[in-house]
Amino acid sequence: MKKYFTVFKTSWENELEYRFAFVLSRFRNIVYLLLLYYVWMNLSQMTGRFAMYRAEELTTYVFLAHLLRSIIFGAQSRLAALEINDGTFSTYLVKPITHFWFIFWRELAQKMIYFISAVCELAIFIFFTKANFLWQNNIKFLAFFAVAILGSIFLYFLLTYLVSLLAFWSREAMGPRFLFEWFMEFASGAFFPLDILSKNFLLVFQFLPFAYIIYFPLKIYLGKWDSWQIVMGISMQLVFIVISSLLVMVAWKRGLKRYCGEGI
């Protein structure tokens, strides 16, 4: 375990060293925050609600999505695809580490820094806009919310890691990752609550793993679901985690057989 903490620490320092990437990533998220906050605020200011959400719930959804994006979404597994393609991946094979956990801890450091930054951004934003935030005080919802976030972190990582392993089969893995990232970002509910879409779209999205990454935890926090729906959601999250884990294991084993370490 100690070696992974070292990976975490090194990645943390690395992230702070390359401040441009950090600033750019945060700027992108701040633009999303501005856009989404003002869109929903405009839509709900006349009647105090929009679709099935009260104004306060919508702004809380936007604010918490901003926080969850920072702690769930990461970019380090993308590097894994690049490393497989350029051959530097070989160095991991001779180290006493598990590649999956190495990338996980490397990404976790980045997420922690982004999360701290997101909390500060949000505090400043709420201070200036005087926006209302819904403080959930029901312990049951808060506990399930925490569990769902943990599940989201693992589910997101497994899915992105799996897509990165495509690099074992093709030198053109970045294109599919770009496609996957955009699809996932929308289908996860990072931009808007999925239930403002028509019922047919919602039905499709509920059977995809992405909806359990952002939309599901936020519905729990807002107290929109009863205990039965929450348990069903967490079960779905678990099922997707298990399926993705199995796929990662199969892809890893088969991919390693194909890997030839060219480029080093």
Add this chain to the structure above:
Amino acid sequence: MKKYFRIWKQLVVLAFGSYISNRMEYGSYFLGKIVRFSFFLLMVLAIFGHTQNIAGYTKYQVIIFFLTAFLMDSLGQSFFRGIYLFRQDVQRASLDYVIVKPVNTLFFILTRMTDLLDITLLVPLMALIIYAFSKLGVLGNPAAIFQYLLFVAIGFVVVASLHIISAALTVWTMESEVFIWFYRTSTFAALFPPEIFSHPIQLFFTFIIPIVIIVAVPAKALLGILTFRLALTAIIVAIVFFTGSLLLWKTSLKHYSSASS
């Protein structure tokens, strides 16, 4: 002019070769761009499933802002994608070889890579814009369409200026993508009319990163709600950005030290 068109055409042929040899990669990028566009459009349509207007704008009026934002982004990507390769040129000092070519350095830097995916995307975008025009009843109004195209052209000058500023800053800082990514990220804020934002944010997006000039001004011109004051502001901002960017570029070239050669 003919010479530059021939050069650009040759660069497009080279880009085409690269795209053909990486079909899976570029096919996925293309699909990714379509997914991004479709989901944002879905968001706009879903919103109008629950309301009649946003900040006083109707569905097709908002769609004009939305489509213009994507149009301007795609135009920039189509013609100035070379900016993303420029940092390498400066770091490796291969800019030396560009400077000595009998062609305008700035032209070559910006256009050396053509994004054929975005050029392809322009076709459905234009079709959707014409469809939105028909829904707004402006197809039979050549004056409105002329004003739209005029301010799209002015917006494109601002887009070009932002790319030139980015190139100039690269020579100094060697971090090419910083500025241009700030601009590209900001275009997301232009998907909806600027009136949704508070006044200070509108000012920021008018004068600092002028996406209001690039996107909202043409859209408002088409809708017939462009005020004389905002039209004049757009022209002044375009002139200031363009001349300022050229001056900055000339000054930055004087600072180029060819350090790695």
